[in-house]
Amino acid sequence: MKLAVILLSMTLSFSTFAAEEKPASPNPYPEEKTVITEHSTKVGGKTINYKAETGNSFIYNSKNEVIGSIFFTAYTQKGVNQKKRPITFAYNGGPGSASVWLHIGALGPKRVVMDKEGFPLKPPYKMADNPYSLLDLTDIVFIDPVGTGYSRPHDQGSDKDFHGVWEDIRTVSEFIRLYLTRNERWSSPKYLIGESYGTTRSAGIAYHMGENYGVYFNGIMLVSNVLNFQLDDFNDQMHLMPPITMLPSYTATAWYHKKLKAPLDSNLQEAIAQAREFAMNDYALALLQGNQLEPRKKRAIAERLAQLTGLPVSLIMEKNLRISLIDFVHNLKRQEGETIGRLDSRFTTPELDALNKPGYRDPSYMAIHGTYAENMMNYLATELNYKSDMPYYILGGGVQDWNFDDFNRQNRDISDKLTAAMLRNPDMQVFVGNGYYDLATPFTATEYTFTHMELPKQLQDNVHMYYYESGHMMYIRDQDLIKLKQDISDFFKKSL
Numbered sequence: 001m002k003l004a005v006i007l008l009s010m011t012l013s014f015s016t017f018a019a020e021e022k023p024a025s026p027n028p029y030p031e032e033k034t035v036i037t038e039h040s041t042k043v044g045g046k047t048i049n050y051k052a053e054t055g056n057s058f059i060y061n062s063k064n065e066v067i068g069s070i071f072f073t074a075y076t077q078k079g080v081n082q083k084k085r086p087i088t089f090a091y092n093g094g095p096g097s098a099s100v101w102l103h104i105g106a107l108g109p110k111r112v113v114m115d116k117e118g119f120p121l122k123p124p125y126k127m128a129d130n131p132y133s134l135l136d137l138t139d140i141v142f143i144d145p146v147g148t149g150y151s152r153p154h155d156q157g158s159d160k161d162f163h164g165v166w167e168d169i170r171t172v173s174e175f176i177r178l179y180l181t182r183n184e185r186w187s188s189p190k191y192l193i194g195e196s197y198g199t200t201r202s203a204g205i206a207y208h209m210g211e212n213y214g215v216y217f218n219g220i221m222l223v224s225n226v227l228n229f230q231l232d233d234f235n236d237q238m239h240l241m242p243p244i245t246m247l248p249s250y251t252a253t254a255w256y257h258k259k260l261k262a263p264l265d266s267n268l269q270e271a272i273a274q275a276r277e278f279a280m281n282d283y284a285l286a287l288l289q290g291n292q293l294e295p296r297k298k299r300a301i302a303e304r305l306a307q308l309t310g311l312p313v314s315l316i317m318e319k320n321l322r323i324s325l326i327d328f329v330h331n332l333k334r335q336e337g338e339t340i341g342r343l344d345s346r347f348t349t350p351e352l353d354a355l356n357k358p359g360y361r362d363p364s365y366m367a368i369h370g371t372y373a374e375n376m377m378n379y380l381a382t383e384l385n386y387k388s389d390m391p392y393y394i395l396g397g398g399v400q401d402w403n404f405d406d407f408n409r410q411n412r413d414i415s416d417k418l419t420a421a422m423l424r425n426p427d428m429q430v431f432v433g434n435g436y437y438d439l440a441t442p443f444t445a446t447e448y449t450f451t452h453m454e455l456p457k458q459l460q461d462n463v464h465m466y467y468y469e470s471g472h473m474m475y476i477r478d479q480d481l482i483k484l485k486q487d488i489s490d491f492f493k494k495s496l
Contacts, residue, residue: 085189221431226441
């Protein structure tokens with residue numbers, strides 16, 4: 001960002017000197033500005049005429065001072081009563097990710113072209129109309145939180161005003177409040193959809209906006225959910241749940257890569273069911289006993305883990321029955337010389353200690369990064385007519401540090417805020433989408449989270465779980481994009 005500001009300042013200074021005018025402000029966002037274009041598409045065989053609005057919206061502090069801008073893209077159907085039409089606010093996670101993945105991967109009117117299983121084609125990459133967009137159900141506003149996309153702190157603001165768990169929740173909530181006000185959408189049915197860390201954000205927004213603004217959402221959609229970060233922490237030996245809740249995802253991955261033996265190799269669902277049963281019973285009890293576990297029983301547990309993961313018994317014994325993510329991704333296909341993906345464990349690359357070497361990324365992220373970046377930049381400039389010389393931060397780059405202090409004091413778990421939001425608004429429905437091959441936000445960890453939120457029975461019925469045979473971004477696979485659209489359509493019927 002600093003480089004972009006310096007270059008802009010140099011350009012403005014030169015132009016000003018040449019014209020003998022007063023120096024221009026280096027502020028990269030001197031005004032709120034949007035670009036509107038009109039389009040037509042077909043979703044589910046139905047023609048939808050819509051306008052696309054791209055631009056930035058100022059964010060203010062409690063003193064009514066501008067502290068930054070949030071870049072957004074809003075799709076609004078034409079020729080309908082907007083006050084009655086649902087509106088959905090969408091974003092990805094990171095923290096530090098732009099909304100590009102949901103935008104041109106699943107929900108928007110255009111979609112990145114990949115093969116049927118979600119693996120990238122050769123560059124240059126292409127986009128096509130998305131017949132599974134949500135535009136037949138709802139208007140959609142894609143939000144890039146500050147530090148992602150073209151969103152930046154400026155004027156009286158700095159990174160610290162935005163880059164933290166609750167700082168992010170408050171500022172994205174403020175964007176939503178302003179959008180509802182300026183576009184007269186307060187009476188519209190309202191939804192949130194977030195992916196990965198975006199699910200953390202959604203739980204916080206539903207709580208914060210309900211408590212402070214009286215905004216009651218009809219539904220929130222959690223794609224690849226993470227609310228309790230303790231369930232992902234393999235570094236603390238006192239945390240027993242990470243290896244337990246990850247085990248069924250290991251089993252699914254081993255099944256996909258043909259590392260399971262009969263009879264586990266015959267049916268994915270049966271293999272997962274056995275892994276769930278073992279994880280929550282014998283495995284959990286064994287880990288609970290620690291070094292008091294009898295050697296004979298420890299060996300038996302290790303042998304069963306080997307059957308369910310495809311890893312050698314010797315490695316599992318060496319790791320004292322705790323199979324970390326690093327252990328699994330580097331050892332499942334080590335004999336073939338391959339590392340498997342974290343976001344989507346169907347992806348592999350040659351084994352180069354992918355999660356250990358600086359600058360070497362998750363095989364699944366590396367595979368899709370280029371096609372999404374290229375298509376997003378081309379789409380914004382050519383079809384949406386939004387042009388900017390600033391770098392568009394897709395993931396990282398604009399967010400270096402994140403304030404987890406308050407969150408850590410709350411045990412790194414925001415599920416209690418979602419419980420509070422549901423108690424305040426008992427009509428709110430919750431969609432939860434899980435990928436079987438997602439090692440970043442494993443589905444059993446999500447199941448564990450929701451079974452420990454102390455929801456009353458009537459609110460438990462508001463939670464709807466859905467599963468997909470792909471990874472973190474399940475929509476990159478054609479069959480799962482189709483299923484995701486069907487599942488969200490059913491969810492809208494339950495929540496309207």
